[in-house]
Amino acid sequence: MIDVVGMGLVSPLGKDKHTSWQNLLAGDCPIKIQQPFAHLPPMPLALIANRPSDPTTLLLTALTEALQESGWQLPLEDCGVVIGSSRGEQALWEQWLTGQRQDLQTWLAHLPGSFARTVAAQVGANRWVAAPMAACATAIWAVAMGVEWLRQGQCARVIAGAVDAAITPLTLAGFMQMGALAKEGCFPFDRKRQGLVLGEAAGVILLEKPSHAPKKYGSILGWGCTCDAENPVIPGADMTAALTAIHNCFQCSHVSLNDCQAVHTHGTGTRLNDDREMQMIHHCFPEPVYLLATKGATGHTLGAAGMVNIIFSLLALQAQVLPPCVGLSHPDFRGNFVRVKRQAKCNAILNLSFGFGGQNGAILVGNAEG
Numbered sequence: 005m006i007d008v009v010g011m012g013l014v015s016p017l018g019k020d021k022h023t024s025w026q027n028l029l030a031g032d033c034p035i036k037i038q039q040p041f042a043h044l045p046p047m048p049l050a051l052i053a054n055r056p057s058d059p060t061t062l063l064l065t066a067l068t069e070a071l072q073e074s075g076w077q078l079p080l081e082d083c084g085v086v087i088g089s090s091r092g093e094q095a096l097w098e099q100w101l102t103g104q105r106q107d108l109q110t111w112l113a114h115l116p117g118s119f120a121r122t123v124a125a126q127v128g129a130n131r132w133v134a135a136p137m138a139a140c141a142t143a144i145w146a147v148a149m150g151v152e153w154l155r156q157g158q159c160a161r162v163i164a165g166a167v168d169a170a171i172t173p174l175t176l177a178g179f180m181q182m183g184a185l186a187k188e189g190c191f192p193f194d195r196k197r198q199g200l201v202l203g204e205a206a207g208v209i210l211l212e213k214p215s216h217a218p219k220k221y222g223s224i225l226g227w228g229c230t231c232d233a234e235n236p237v238i239p240g241a242d243m244t245a246a247l248t249a250i251h252n253c254f255q256c257s258h259v260s261l262n263d264c265q266a267v268h269t270h271g272t273g274t275r276l277n278d279d280r281e282m283q284m285i286h287h288c289f290p291e292p293v294y295l296l297a298t299k300g301a302t303g304h305t306l307g308a309a310g311m312v313n314i315i316f317s318l319l320a321l322q323a324q325v326l327p328p329c330v331g332l333s334h335p336d337f338r339g340n341f342v343r344v345k346r347q348a349k350c351n352a353i354l355n356l357s358f359g360f361g362g363q364n365g366a367i368l369v370g371n372a373e374g
Contacts (some may be wrong), residue, residue: 203303
């Protein structure tokens with residue numbers, strides 16, 4: 005297992021992890037109808053501020069929060085850096101493509117790997133630096149890479165993170181054309197679910213081999229990643245690859261399914277994806293487990309979604325409190341959904357992410373004592 009010794013989060017629920025967590029526990033929902041672009045209709049969005057955010061600013065804010073509580077001293081020459089994003093600096097790219105910007109040097113500085121490079125420069129890292137892109141499973145891939153670097157001895161510590169601030173004209177228009185966007189709000193696993201709501205977020209976790217760090221949020225116990233490789237958009241009808249990701253996650257963690265008390269779902273609020281995910285959960289867990297779904301409060305933050313889930317799961321384990329499924333009023337599925345925050349003894353939480361192109365990711369996190 006690999007320890008998590010620092011965390012930082014910026015989300016629509018708050019500018020730091022503790023504010024985000026407390027607002028989530030309170031059942032807050034920052035999703036509201038907004039119109040950031042005059043040529044597109046109003047729609048529900050989960051913005052952090054009154055206008056779309058700059059992803060680099062979000063990432064560095066989360067990084068600063070994580071480093072401040074860790075005790076790590078800069079420069080971190082022995083540190084690996086893996087920062088994922090599904091959309092990168094798409095807002096800037098759209099501005100260049102439409103002629104709103106023409107500064108070529110700035111364009112070159114914001115290629116897809118720019119976030120990882122920026123963080124590496126910020127902390128003085130000179131070990132492995134990577135920028136995975138795996139659609140909405142990006143954050144799972146980022147954490148998995150960091151865990152393996154540590155297990156292999158490639159570096160002494162790792163900064164793993166993910167960021168997306170993809171509320172841009174092209175992103176919104178693309179999801180509208182697919183018919184994937186909700187018209188009123190995000191209601192994962194609810195009878196009235198109608199689609200996803202886009203959000204923004206950046207999350208960073210600091211990883212070390214088991215240590216005696218004064219502050220430890222918990223551990224990454226195992227991971228599994230696969231790809232359906234069947235359709236660029238629609239999840240594969242055959243769930244074998246996704247189930248393999250979950251199986252591999254538990255196999256490498258040496259934890260049995262019976263020792264996992266909760267599943268933090270991907271829970272996008274779309275009819276097809278929610279249905280498929282519940283089929284997987286029922287297949288893997290014949291006995292009821294607690295079911296968490298937080299995108300009803302944060303919106304779908306695309307490549308950052310898995311990192312948001314992991315951070316909330318670790319905070320839940322630390323507090324032994326499970327957050328409510330915001331937006332869930334009338335479940336369309338049988339399951340032990342957490343409807344209001346509740347005390348619960350949990351030692352491990354499974355986090356699931358699924359993305360375009362058939363990407364499947366599973367991360368198992370455990371509490372600090374386990």
